[in-house]
Amino acid sequence: xxxxxxxxxxxxxxxxxxxxxxxxxxxxxxxxxxxxxxxxxxxxxxxxxxxxxxxxxxxxxxxxxxxxxxxxxxxxxxxxxxxxxxxxxxxxxxxxxxxxxxxxxxxxxxxxxxxxxxxxxxxxxxxxxxxxxxxxxxxxxxxxxxxxxxxxxxxxxxxxxxxxxxxxxxxxxxxxxxxxxxxxxxxxxxxxxxxxxxxxxxxxxxxxxxxxxxxxxxxxxxxxxxxxxxxxxxxxxxxxxxxxxxxxxxxxxxxxxxxxxxxxxxxxxxxxxxxxxxxxxxxxxxxxxxxxxxxxxxxxxxxxxxxxxxxxxxxxxxxxxxxxxxxxxxxxxxxxxxxxxxxxxxxxxxxxxxxxxxxxxxxxxxxxxxxxxxxxxxxxxxxxxxxxxxxxxxxxxxxxxxxxxxxxxxxxxxxxxxxxxxxxxxxxxxxxxxxxx
Amino acid sequence: xxxxxxxxxxxxxxxxxxxxxxxxxxxxxxxxxxxxxxxxxxxxxxxxxxxxxxxxxxxxxxxxxxxxxxxxxxxxxxxxxxxxxxxxxxxxxxxxxxxxxxxxxxxxxxxxxxxxxxxxxxxxxxxxxxxxxxxxxxxxxxxxxxxxxxxxxxxxxxxxxxxxxxxxxxxxxxxxxxxxxxxxxxxxxxxxxxxxxxxxxxxxxxxxxxxxxxxxxxxxxxxxxxxxxxxxxxxxxxxxxxxxxxxxxxxxxxxxxxxxxxxxxxxxxxxxxxxxxxxxxxxxxxxxxxxxxxxxxxxxxxxxxxxxxxxxxxxxxxxxxxxxxxxxxxxxxxxxxxxxxxxxxxxxxxxxxxxxxxxxxxxxxxxxxxxxxxxxxxxxxxxxxxxxxxxxxxxxxxxxxxxxxxxxxxxxxxxxxxxxxxxxxxxxxxxxxxxxx
Numbered sequence: 001x002x003x004x005x006x007x008x009x010x011x012x013x014x015x016x017x018x019x020x021x022x023x024x025x026x027x028x029x030x031x032x033x034x035x036x037x038x039x040x041x042x043x044x045x046x047x048x049x050x051x052x053x054x055x056x057x058x059x060x061x062x063x064x065x066x067x068x069x070x071x072x073x074x075x076x077x078x079x080x081x082x083x084x085x086x087x088x089x090x091x092x093x094x095x096x097x098x099x100x101x102x103x104x105x106x107x108x109x110x111x112x113x114x115x116x117x118x119x120x121x122x123x124x125x126x127x128x129x130x131x132x133x134x135x136x137x138x139x140x141x142x143x144x145x146x147x148x149x150x151x152x153x154x155x156x157x158x159x160x161x162x163x164x165x166x167x168x169x170x171x172x173x174x175x176x177x178x179x180x181x182x183x184x185x186x187x188x189x190x191x192x193x194x195x196x197x198x199x200x201x202x203x204x205x206x207x208x209x210x211x212x213x214x215x216x217x218x219x220x221x222x223x224x225x226x227x228x229x230x231x232x233x234x235x236x237x238x239x240x241x242x243x244x245x246x247x248x249x250x251x252x253x254x255x256x257x258x259x260x261x262x263x264x265x266x267x268x269x270x271x272x273x274x275x276x277x278x279x280x281x282x283x284x285x286x287x288x289x290x291x292x293x294x295x296x297x298x299x300x301x302x303x304x305x306x307x308x309x310x311x312x313x314x315x316x317x318x319x320x321x322x323x324x325x326x327x328x329x330x331x332x333x334x335x336x337x338x339x340x341x342x343x344x345x346x347x348x349x350x351x352x353x354x355x356x357x358x359x360x361x362x363x364x365x366x367x368x369x370x371x372x373x374x375x376x377x378x379x380x381x382x383x384x385x386x387x388x389x390x391x392x393x394x395x396x397x398x399x400x401x402x403x404x405x406x407x408x409x410x411x412x413x414x415x416x417x418x419x420x421x422x423x424x425x426x427x428x429x430x431x432x433x434x435x436x437x
Numbered sequence: 438x439x440x441x442x443x444x445x446x447x448x449x450x451x452x453x454x455x456x457x458x459x460x461x462x463x464x465x466x467x468x469x470x471x472x473x474x475x476x477x478x479x480x481x482x483x484x485x486x487x488x489x490x491x492x493x494x495x496x497x498x499x500x501x502x503x504x505x506x507x508x509x510x511x512x513x514x515x516x517x518x519x520x521x522x523x524x525x526x527x528x529x530x531x532x533x534x535x536x537x538x539x540x541x542x543x544x545x546x547x548x549x550x551x552x553x554x555x556x557x558x559x560x561x562x563x564x565x566x567x568x569x570x571x572x573x574x575x576x577x578x579x580x581x582x583x584x585x586x587x588x589x590x591x592x593x594x595x596x597x598x599x600x601x602x603x604x605x606x607x608x609x610x611x612x613x614x615x616x617x618x619x620x621x622x623x624x625x626x627x628x629x630x631x632x633x634x635x636x637x638x639x640x641x642x643x644x645x646x647x648x649x650x651x652x653x654x655x656x657x658x659x660x661x662x663x664x665x666x667x668x669x670x671x672x673x674x675x676x677x678x679x680x681x682x683x684x685x686x687x688x689x690x691x692x693x694x695x696x697x698x699x700x701x702x703x704x705x706x707x708x709x710x711x712x713x714x715x716x717x718x719x720x721x722x723x724x725x726x727x728x729x730x731x732x733x734x735x736x737x738x739x740x741x742x743x744x745x746x747x748x749x750x751x752x753x754x755x756x757x758x759x760x761x762x763x764x765x766x767x768x769x770x771x772x773x774x775x776x777x778x779x780x781x782x783x784x785x786x787x788x789x790x791x792x793x794x795x796x797x798x799x800x801x802x803x804x805x806x807x808x809x810x811x812x813x814x815x816x817x818x819x820x821x822x823x824x825x826x827x828x829x830x831x832x833x834x835x836x837x838x839x840x841x842x843x844x845x846x847x848x849x850x851x852x853x854x855x856x857x858x859x860x861x862x863x864x865x866x867x868x869x870x871x872x873x874x
Contacts, residue, residue: 073818074819076819076821077822077824077825077828077829080774080822080824080828081760081824082770111818114815118816281764282760284764284765284767284768284772287765310828311825311828312828313816320754321758323518324719325718327720328717330721332721333519334518337518338518378555378856379555379751381513381864382510382514385514385515387517388513391719391749392513392747392748394749395831396833397833422815423813423815426818427818433821
């Protein structure tokens with residue numbers, strides 16, 4: 001067999017109940033795909049154009065961050081420890097009004113891509129203003145992304161007249177569909193409280209007509225069900241369901257303030273959910289009912305949200321905190337075991353964003369989105385079980401990253417673009433914010 | 438001025454309300470002390486035996502982990518996602534009974550020291566069985582430690598007859614007091630439910646007579662106030678107060694299940710508290726009333742607890758989760774701002790363990806316990822404020838560590854001992870556990 005890249009001497013995670021690690025494995029990568037994966041003894045007569053020695057490293061699928069606003073890295077730590085309304089009205093909204101531009105979105109999204117790649121995330125579902133420039137940034141960074149153009153019934157950067165918001169989304173989809181193997185376009189309807197019923201239905205119709213996912217923030221803070229209750233006489237989820245918005249290609253982000261009935265509706269419609277535990281903590285939104293979601297068979301992804309409310313984009317840390325916080329919600333240390341969290345961050349996350357069978361697992365025939373983790377480090381000793389990847393590993397343990405078959409990071413060195421240049425651009429933009437006061 | 442080591446081109450944290458970073462600073466280290474620290478322009482006629490270029494790095498005081506059982510790294514991830522009673526009775530206690538030895542404590546504590554040093558912790562308050570070997574490990578690792586000999590009314594590794602527990606503690610203190618500048622002995626009375634009233638009072642008398650701290654686990658899980666209520670007719674804190682145990686040299690670890698009256702007592706006695714947020718989450722113990730503690734003026738430290746219930750010893754991660762979880766406790770994003778958490782992990786932690794004026798701050802005349810953090814990394818861009826060290830930094834950002842004036846880690850390379858040898862010993866011990874089933 002001919003292969004472009006052969007990863008040798010690598011460990012793979014063992015099956016549940018067996019040894020945590022299977023040593024002496026190989027992965028053959030041909031073009032953008034995993035050709036073969038398994039024990040080295042099964043690899044015979046391989047003609048490899050390049051060999052990568054994976055000694056003392058574990059291979060796992062690249063993580064999938066199912067909710068991010070990449071460009072918000074610019075506002076990382078700009079306004080910590082504040083109430084949500086003050087955070088938005090006094091800091092984030094004015095900072096966005098003054099600073100969001102094509103240039104800002106491109107560079108700050110590229111910084112987010114660097115941070116995510118360097119912590120083992122190979123696919124992200126992103127949504128922001130000027131999403132065209134976010135998509136360009138992810139493409140240039142060599143990172144797989146679902147890029148969702150925002151739809152909101154307010155004047156927004158790039159779409160000054162809200163009457164144009166669906167047209168802008170349509171143009172965005174037309175541009176990016178089948179344009180770059182790394183970029184999948186989508187629509188992001190901001191929320192049930194910032195989009196009219198007509199806008200929500202038009203956004204979903206556009207998504208259906210073009211066969212893309214519809215993302216929407218739903219029931220993030222306690223204020224939202226109160227507001228929707230007053231305006232629509234029902235819960236946010238029931239409101240969306242009544243509008244015909246919920247189906248398997250709708251991704252409901254947050255879902256913190258949902259009850260059993262809401263979750264039954266999501267499950268019945270096959271709609272997807274995304275939880276962002278660190279953002280939910282930092283903004284004091286609450287703790288999502290993840291255990292109930294999983295019990296009802298809802299497919300759940302894990303997301304970091306934007307860096308302004310987290311303040312990092314490391315999915316390993318997100319997994320750890322997600323698992324721990326679920327235990328405190330119920331005062332039950334058995335709640336949502338590590339394996340379920342890992343599932344949400346990998347193969348489950350892929351399904352949430354419509355990439356099942358494509359990424360999120362290491363199998364022959366899947367896209368080669370692979371991360372190699374350094375096992376030779378004190379905080380991963382000893383390795384009694386693979387749960388350690390959830391409870392003790394850290395994005396900084398990721399040594400090497402392949403996305404779509406390409407080496408994007410090797411031994412912690414980002415290969416796909418000039419990181420110092422990107423950091424310099426972001427610092428330049430950040431200095432402007434300070435000057436604006 | 439003559440100095441042993443001059444750190445140049447370093448950033449220091451700015452004062453509250455000013456720029457987050459002060460660039461172009463220097464630190465002069467002479468023997469074990471900080472001789473001078475401040476703007477480079479203030480450093481004149483310095484004759485330095487060695488110079489360390491701190492370009493693109495921030496100096497801060499080494500972090501203080503006020504509660505750890507270092508040797509429990511052996512059990513890291515051995516038993517995740519389990520109820521506390523099953524976790525203890527079916528996994529941890531049998532594993533301890535079968536595996537805890539002088540050899541195990543030495544090597545597994547040394548691994549813990551490596552993990553802590555490599556994530557920026559320079560001082561730890563540790564307590565375990567065979568604490569003599571833990572103290573040896575910290576001393577050999579070059580790490581500052583309060584090493585507390587355990588006292589419990591059960592047969593324990595190293596003290597098979599509980600009647601000897603106070604004598605063993607006394608011998609331990611006599612051996613280590615003024616023996617090594619890095620090691621401060623102390624007593625660790627396990628808890629109000631595993632120590633009789635007489636044992637608690639004898640442990641405190643020994644601590645008072647020898648002028649050392651008394652540590653004790655208090656009110657960790659909900660079961661404990663119920664148990665003490667049944668046995669003593671009062672709360673754990675009130676029980677300890679009635680026994681005369683509480684004073685400024687008593688450190689009450691956990692304090693999750695304490696009410697306002699309990700906290701008023703701790704404040705009135707000047708007793709110290711330690712919170713271990715990740716352990717409290719993972720074992721589903723609860724969320725400590727940190728905001729109330731601070732409001733009452735109780736000096737609080739932050740601890741990782743042992744690696745079996747965390748599963749890591751990174752104090753940066755602990756700070757982040759502590760801040761976020763406090764917000765969810767009260768659904769108040771303003772609760773316990775980042776600066777308070779940083780205080781607990783540095784200068785406040787020093788006071789908790791009786792090292793005020795010695796470590797926990799960067800000032801001339803303090804011991805030189807200094808960490809240098811790499812600022813040139815995507816997840817720390819941009820730096821709008823120093824809170825980013827709590828919400829976004831990671832132990833792996835620490836590049837260089839000085840403890841007691843000695844270079845212990847340089848550019849992520851541990852200098853004080855042979856880390857591969859230590860990891861090999863721990864893996865050997867871990868393999869034995871697996872064989873024992």
